[in-house]
Amino acid sequence: MNSKLLPHTYQKIGWFLLLPAFVAGVFFLFKSNFVDGPEMKTFGYFGDELLGVQKKAAIRIDDIQVIPNVISVLFLIGGLFVMFSKEKKEDEYINQIRLKSFQYSVFLNYILLFFCILFIHGIPFFHVMVYNLFTIIVIYILRFQYLIYKNSINE
């Protein structure tokens, strides 16, 4: 059906990356103050200094926090592998479930964001922004797995 999906093996690799990254990510968000922790130098766009005291080039080599970056990268790679790999036996019904789950996750994601914007303010909203980086992937996977599960028992 859909030849643009990755082979089924990628799904296992995806879960292997996604689950530890998810646990580590949740743990990090609750336990970390986002400031302490190992840093490393990397190249990229850093923008201007927050208070404009020290003028540096916007694109430069500078320090970044290692842990949140590694967790995010692993989470995204794992999440994308799980989302975009074939089921053991992929057919048009699975494909329809896939598309419905995409629609559901994008819709629910923005409904949640809508209420977060209305009711969460200040520093806690920073957490909302961090969660929101990953919610489409999480909601999609939960919805897709639920529909597949429901379909396999509800007969």
Next chain:
Amino acid sequence: MNNKIKVERAVNNLTQEQLAEMVSVTRQTINAIELKKFVPSTVLALKICKVFNKSVEEVFSLEDTD
């Protein structure tokens, strides 16, 4: 859309699993079609009818709501 897949399966003495294998889909897909939870593509409908040696109209029919 109505379909007579379950009846035709019985006539041809096929399980959902066997029919699914013959048309290269999962058993869940055949089940979903029988329960009218899923409308198959034209390609899959034609494949299923080929197995039963029937025309599409003999197996699938429109409902008033379609």
